[in-house]
Amino acid sequence: MKLDRSEDGFTIDASLVSELLNVPPSGVQALMRQNEITSYCERGEGEHEGHYRLTFFFKSRRARLNVNESGQVIKRSIIDFGDRPMPLSTHKLGGP
Numbered sequence: 314m315k316l317d318r319s320e321d322g323f324t325i326d327a328s329l330v331s332e333l334l335n336v337p338p339s340g341v342q343a344l345m346r347q348n349e350i351t352s353y354c355e356r357g358e359g360e361h362e363g364h365y366r367l368t369f370f371f372k373s374r375r376a377r378l379n380v381n382e383s384g385q386v387i388k389r390s391i392i393d394f395g396d397r398p399m400p401l402s403t404h405k406l407g408g409p
Contacts, residue, residue, distance in 0.1 A: 316367075316384040322354060323367060323384060333369055333376035333391060344371065373397065 317324040331338040334350060344350040350371045357364035363382045368375065373394040379387045 314386040314389075316378070316380055316386065318382075318384040323365070323380070325367070325378075330369060333378075333389070334371040334374050335393075336371060 314329075327341040328338045330336075330341050330350065334341075336344060336350070341350065350369060352367065352369045355366045355368075357366070364387070365380050365382075367378045367380065369377075373396070374391065376389070376391045378389050381387055
């Protein structure tokens with residue numbers, strides 16, 4: 314799996330975000346506009362230079378994609394906290 318990369322960052326297909334966050338693909342853009350789906354991107358330093366971590370949040374679900382400089386997905390992870398509230402630490406940069 315590969316993401317498109319530009320000078321401004323990465324472009325991610327709504328179907329991938331949909332799959333990661335368990336929402337219908339047709340609802341992704343609206344949920345992002347309403348700040349129901351939020352995200353951030355971290356750039357690796359030191360031994361992680363040239364890698365990026367993209368994190369997406371929706372309700373009790375957090376999804377991460379680790380990608381290299383060219384946008385190739387190296388690792389993906391999903392945590393779903395179910396009915397429990399998502400811990401605030403999961404929203405911090407560099408968090409667990």
